[in-house]
Amino acid sequence: MTAHGTIENAVSAVKQGAYDFIAKPFDPDHLILIVARALSESGSRRENIVLKKEFSRYLRMPELVGESPQWLGVIESARKVAPLKTTALILGESGTGKELIARAIHFFSPRAEQPFIAVNCAAIPKDL
Structure with missing residues (x-):
């Protein structure tokens, strides 16, 4: 979240690992939506990693x-x-x-x- 919402700042932030880029003034509902989406995606990624490990263990025991x-x-x-x-x-x-x-x-x-x-x-x- 920044008060200086330039395209260059947005690109730089995302390249450095930011999930999204929100410039001020921001809509609180939009912020809540982005945070909820980021949390959901993070949980899905963690679950995906666990499932991949489990699946690969089964595949390695032919x-x-x-x-x-x-x-x-x-x-x-x-x-x-x-x-x-x-x-x-x-x-x-x-x-x-x-x-x-x-x-x-x-x-x-x-x-x-x-x-x-x-x-x-x-x-x-x-x-x-």
Whole structure:
């Protein structure tokens, strides 16, 4: 908002990040409309950023494919346990996807940026 409403000032303000430019004398209703629009747009931008992050996380885990209700339940369980600060014991026969589920839990967790280290417990000697 300025008392010196020139085109040069308006262009300069917008280039420097201003949402809009209002010259005096201004209409209070117009000011309220602009502020409301700016707040709405700001909220939409924040929501868009969050949704893009969530969507990209799902896109980066292409190994989790399947349509059976049991498999979808396993994936949903992995997503539910991922944000918790706890340990998870994943049991299953060789080749059933235990490591894949462990990676998914890690991927959807707040620790996703940290390294994931897979340990094959069957390869560890029993006397250790």
